[in-house]
Amino acid sequence: MTAHSNVPRTPPRFSATFDPATLAEIRRAAATGIYDIRGAGTKRKLPHFDDLLFLGASMSRYPLEGYREKCSTEVVLGTRFAKKPIHLKTPVTIAGMSFGALSAQAKEALGRGATLVGTSTTTGDGGMTAEERAQSQTLVYQYLPSRYGMNPVDLRKADAIEIVIGQGAKPGGGGMLLGQKISDRVANMRNLPKGIDQRSACRHPDWTGPDDLEIKIEELREITDWEKPIYVKVGASRPYYDVALAVKSGADVVVLDGMQGGTAATQDVFIEQVGLPILAAIRPAVKALQDLGMHRKVQLIVSGGIRSGADMAKALALGADAVAIGTAALVALGDNDPQWEEEYQKLGTTAGAYDDWHEGLDPAGITTQDPVLAARLDPVKAGRRLANFLSVMTLEAQTIARACGKSHLHNLEPEDLVSLTIEAAAMAGVPLAGTGWVPGQTGGY
């Protein structure tokens, strides 16, 4: 239109610091005066298992024949003190998720899926439901600060006890189940009025610190006649010391949850800004066990962003005894499925991004207590999908292990791995691909 029309113009450019998501959050905060609460785990990009590769066998190592030579997968948990350790056919378990956060149908489906492949599932805050006990061959009963639904009858019905110190999505944080998900049944199980926000404390009510925990573990063992394995679950923050103290306190099993691990409801700032990615936490945890002479004697379960058999194989290669999945299990059941896209759109989101699990409006019927929505999930079919997914994870891990010449998944080792990035190389303690360089080997955590 003018003489300047042919002059190249600088195109609109978003700030990397004030990117569109940041600007939107500032506007949202300004409009509401309250932080954002959501479900799921961290969404930021983090160094992760994708940054690692297996080397595979070649001239110096012999691979095993696929479909012919055995690659074992079984794992025994709780061999240190428990009279009745847990025997799993595959080293992938289902992480603790509460009835309340999830529908009864979803909990039942998790139990069905886990049982079909010979692994365990875990209760959550709010206690044990009859459905999940009935459908879970091996059920781990969580012992949480709130003690909602905690009772000795269910404790004796459990196959193992998991004392929860923290979780990866919010190390140092308690829980919150908002009033809209508090149905009559949920309220009754938690001894609280219907419809009010149910806060779960961040510290246990009757012990403080590892010296007390040792006494608490002794009490739980005495109550259950030393039969059941006792797990201690920590969110990844100071894994070397936390694992060492859990061992000192008498744990049979340590569960280590990275910041990618999901939650039913927490502040976004907590999910995104507190804790360690699981990749950075495994080696310090394993080092603590090795320094104490307890590696493979106190078993280590890691979780937080495990999505595939490759992730499982990498976690095991770094020294874990098993992995746990939460978000991936929900997706296998049907969470965030595109078949509900129209309804996700009505909620202002899209399939794959839905994370308002605390609102109880889940179109897939999983993170809800609405009976109409919950009825959408067929526990038998959903359990079958989960079993299929768990089988695929196992097959994938076996494929990798055979290629590395391993006759058991536990024979995978850090020497089978290299890293694609300097960051992941430092965190995982494996060399940068094509080099012998392991950054950050200065000692200390």
Next chain:
Amino acid sequence: MNAVMPDTTFDLGTTPLRELNAALHKASAESNARRWRVLNPNGRHAVAVGIHAPLTVEIEGNVGYYCAGMNAEASIIVHGNAGQGVAENMMSGFVHVKGDASQSAGATAHGGMLLIDGNASARCGISMKGVDIVVKGSVGHMSAFMGQSGALIVFGDAGEALGDSLYEAKLFVRGTVKSLGADCIAKEMRDEHKALLHDKLTAAGLAGSVDISEFKRYGSARNLYNFHVDNVDAY
């Protein structure tokens, strides 16, 4: 010392704790051994935990942490002081501490009665879920924190932040309260509350021992039941 001879006596000075708890767990309402006596507890932790039968257990001395933990149905009498978390998560039954109790007495307990003749320390009745707790002395700070249901009855005084973040637990204090916690308020003592207090004291065998009109009632203001940003200063 006891009017009725015990059916079974365990001396923890010579017998491992494991044997005591295992034997208590095997006992049932049909067992011949219904009266148990425990000698020389000497501050041992986890004494008489996880009982689920209508037994009577008399413990002759001081106990450590978690005595009578998760008790169901049993009557457990401690002739001494009790360490942290006595009767934690009790479901039913009766636990009587003749001396003082350390912190977190009756924590998360769902039912039954916890009677403490002496004082209780901090966090007495923390996260209580239906238990009735009677303390003839005083209780420490943060008592009944996040108390969900049941009654805490204190003949003496209460420390700082009584009933912080309280749900529906009912608190009765005869003496002074150093301060109330977030969302805990003094409430009118109506006739139904006096009747409730009388019933609880009767259950504890203490009816008539104190003047009910001397107690004040405290409960939840219920302002923090659903999060609202205007209450942010309370958190």
